[in-house]
Amino acid sequence: MTDLDAQIRAVNPIGASDLREDDLPLFDEVWLAVQQAALSARRRRRVPFVRTALTTPRGWVALAGTIGAAVVAVLVLSAGTAPTAAQAFPILNKRGSDIRSNTGVRHALAGVSGALATWIPSTAALFQALQSAHTFPIPAGVDANGPGIGRGYLLESPDGSFLCLVLRELGAGGAPGSLVHAAFGPVVCTSMADAETDGLVAVGDASAYETNGNVFVALVPAAATVTLTDNGTATPVAINDGIATGVASPTATLSIEIAGVTQSTQLAVSTEPWWPPSSPATSSTNAAGSTTASGATAPSGTTMTETTGTT
């Protein structure tokens, strides 16, 4: 035996003597497996359905009839069925990753009332919800101060009827290093139904990151298109998992076209800081009937203007 063989023997992880009595199954257990295998084999031999079906003309007719009925059933059942929320918003198929720090969560909760606060009653609950929220990258802070920055969250109410966009670490004045109070920036909420017809837009001031312009995040349903018009130039905005993000000047307009109807939003941020709130939270209903629950200082600062028409 060579030295190498001796070394291999030495790294044998389990010797025969390491086997405990209860490690070895009783023969009866193996016998049962043998019997089951024999039974399965007999069953497989007894029911050669496909071979039977395809060897006789009547079998072909029966098979064709079965397939036809299945196709008709699928067509009937799928016709007129409303898409699920996850079909409308692909990001709902994703789960988020853990957030690194909960600093500022209490501020986000205090700054936003309305729908979000009713189904997330406490700071801890909000933190928990953010940990399992649907996350997406936002442009601001991509190069700033490490992981976790530059991410947004889409929160879904427990019954799936409400959505909130939460942008992280936006809207703060001062250096990125002092963002404790603005760990969570603009928060906008709307009902699932309204989001499907209008989309949902949040805008944050990214000046803290020395980003030239405001950060916008739009949640748009499947088949929608998003166009950014800035200084008279219209450019399409890429949509990833139903989320369109970018940086634009405050005078730019974001247009979301959904089923031939266009919603336009000017990407201006409120001049007031989103935190601390200066007045009680408000809830406003826009012309399309969608309700936007907003923070006390209109968290996103978004000015909603609506131009309806086909494009």
Next chain:
Amino acid sequence: MDEDERRARLEALYAAHAPEVLVYARRRADQATAADVLSDVFVVAWRRLDDVPPDALPWLLGCARRALLNYQRADRRRSRLVVRVTANTPGTPLSVEPREHRLVQALAMLKERDREVLLLTAWEGLTTRQAARVLGCSPQALKVRAHRARRRLADALLAVDTPTPLTMEACND
């Protein structure tokens, strides 16, 4: 051979070789997979009882090897020997010395067939003839393979010992 005689023969085979088959599987897979492999082996043995030779162990280990390969194909993660060894299988606490660890790493770098050539003799204690039966080759071929496998293992040990050179990307980081 009637049903009772067949069952008695299978039971005798089980009593004689089940521990060795189980240990063989446990050395290469986790506890649950090893138990499944053991069961699979004796299901095959029952089906092909007439083919089982008098020296049954190599035949049974050959079945176990094929069953393990099937499981490993289904779950590639289990195919890495080093992972299995460092995973510290419950009930078999392992203490791998650094010198031994590099050998385990080197073994993991070998192809399954090369590794088996070495392990069947070193770990399972099989003779060259028995190991050849497990692998389905002649004893002469096994000797040649064992020689090549040892050479490849020596190369792999060198590779384990050689530190990976820093890349430009690593420097930039």
